[in-house]
Amino acid sequence: MTSRISIERGNLIYTQDLGWIDQGHAKGDDARLLWRQFTEEKEYALLKGYFSVNYVQSMSKYRVASGVQTQWFVKRGxxxxxxxxxxxxxMYHTSLRFETLQSNLFLNSGFSCEDLISNLLGFYKTLIPRDYMTLIKPKGKDYSYKIWDYYGDVGKYKNSELKPLIFPDPERFPNNARPYSKPLPFYMSSIKPYPLNMALKDKVLIRNIDRFMGGLYIK
Structure with a gap:
């Protein structure tokens, strides 16, 4: 769960183009594992013409781990x-499932305004590498503190769309200091999700596993 101290640690930054970004979500580690399976296309022995894709999003808090695992079969070639x-x-389907799980487990954690857009940034870093940190125009810590202190905890603001939530500068726009969503910038708009129902109907994608995970772990 993100807190104000995350700004000081550099884990949470405010950007001109994407609003709040969680640097952990934006690393793209999960996207790299996902995309590697797409590039390797290792054929699934029990389903000719398809390869298997496993994707997990997870977190741990107070020694309790939770997450969502999905497995799919994707048509080869x-x-x-x-x-x-x-x-x-x-990625988006699993993210929605995971954020729903967080909403049920931890106060204000699920669908926090920075979560999905940070996941998307990590996804683009993996599939179309470029200098995104320059493109998204990060603000300094002082500005980030100003936005946090005026609007409050990012967890108060929910976002279930692949769109950034922008928080106007309260000093420049005192009469219009309200968060608003806007379309993605051009450099994060080239890939569109394939509608899930259509993908399943067209049999380019077959859903196999879609489940919550959880348990206690000992350090």
Missing amino acids: LPLNMKQSLAMTI
Whole structure:
């Protein structure tokens, strides 16, 4: 769960183009594991013409681990743009499931305004590498503190869409200091998720496992 101290630690930054970004979510580690399976296309022995994709999002808090695991079978030999779209579909579907789980477990944690957009940033870093940190225009810590102190905890503001939530500068716009969503910038708009129902109907994607995980762990 993100707190004000995350700004000081550099884990939470405010950006001009994407609003709040969680640097942990934006690393793209999970996206790299996901995309590697798409590029390798290791055929699944029990389903000819398909390869298996496993994707997990998880977290731990107070020695309790929780997460969501999804497994899919993807049709082999698809063009690059379709594979990118299907990868985004899997990422977004699993993210929604995971944020729903967090909403049920931890106060203010699920669908916090920075979560999904940070996941998407990590996804683009993996699939279309470029200098995104320059493009998103990060603000300094003083500005980030100003936004936090005026608007409050980021967990208060929920976002279930792949769109950034922007918090106007309260000093520049005192009469219009309200968060608003806006379309993604051009450099994060080239990949569109393949509609899940259509992907399943077209049999380019077959859903196998879609489940919550959880348990106690000992350090």
